[in-house]
Amino acid sequence: MPNPTAAMLVIGDEILSGRTRDANMHHLAAELTKAAIDLLEVRVVSDDPDAITWAVKALSQTYTHVFTSGGIGPTHDDITADNVARAFERPIDVRADARALLEAHYARTGLEINEARLRMARVPEDATLIGNPISAAPGFTLENVHVMAGVPKIFEAMLADLLPRLTGGDPILSQSIQVLRGEGDIAGPLAEIAARFDALSIGSYPFQMDGRFGANIVVRGQDGSQIDAAMAELNRIFPQ
Structure with a gap:
């Protein structure tokens, strides 16, 4: 049988403007090769709601897995979670399990869990959380789309949490x-x-x-x- 297939969706104006060099694609490609999941496409889109939604729809219908990078932080332009939810027509809100992770993390660090930080606990209905041992704010999997942070160290940690749960094929x-x-x-x-x-x-x-x-x-x-x-x-x- 053919190996599972994958696409990566990199989200962010900073990538397209050249202000930030993406490192996550290289890491993902290497890790998927080890897991015998064939990465066949990488797409970069801006922080535009429609661009994210339509890319998620197109890629999720084409590949076994879609891995996204970027746009799940606490600021106004972090809109990935909302538009992944929109692509699958799922409601999204602050979820109790994600909030508990953030509350425990900020209690340890002595920082206030304010409204901005609570944005990182907004998770679509029926999504499964992806662990983040670095800053606690979780990623999530909805259908076959795995939503992760853009910061390389956090992306790598989330991917390490996620990959053991995915089924690969025969090694290349x-x-x-x-x-x-x-x-x-x-x-x-x-x-x-x-x-x-x-x-x-x-x-x-x-x-x-x-x-x-x-x-x-x-x-x-x-x-x-x-x-x-x-x-x-x-x-x-x-x-x-």
């Missing part, structure tokens, strides 16, 4: 070979190998080193014997 295996020839020289033979081993993903990633052109050829797939056979062909055609 990979091997690679470095060829010190330009892509124009290797494209023909590489296409022939890719056609013969069509169950595998064979990618060419060019580089320039010490004035020479080269490429890292990476072979990926779930069948180790097929990968070994493809690598043998590559080593025969491009001897080291």
Whole structure:
């Protein structure tokens, strides 16, 4: 059976304006690869209600899982939770279990749990909480959409809480070979190998080193014997 599929939805004007460099996609991709869930799309949208709602609808209907990043903090422009709820036509309000987590956290830190902080306890009806051991404010899962913070350390902690609850597929295996020839020289033979081993993903990633052109050829797939056979062909055609 094919592996579960995934998309990531990155939300925030600061990403699109270039003020903030997104680090969460790289981390998510690596962790999903380990979990044998295939990340197939990453989309970035602004802090616009309609953009978030329509992206959530489209992605959730296409992929097994959707992971969102950003827009669940205490400020007026943190609107992700509301618009995920809107996408699934669910009511949203401060929920007792989420509020209890925040109250316990702020009691420990001596900070006031004011109206702004209570925004982070607003969770759609029927959603399951995602733990946040760093700042307590939870993420949540609604249907197949997993809503998490944009701050990288918190995103990573939430993902660590969430992933053990998700079912993956067969692990993706990979091997690679470095060829010190330009892509124009290797494209023909590489296409022939890719056609013969069509169950595998064979990618060419060019580089320039010490004035020479080269490429890292990476072979990926779930069948180790097929990968070994493809690598043998590559080593025969491009001897080291």
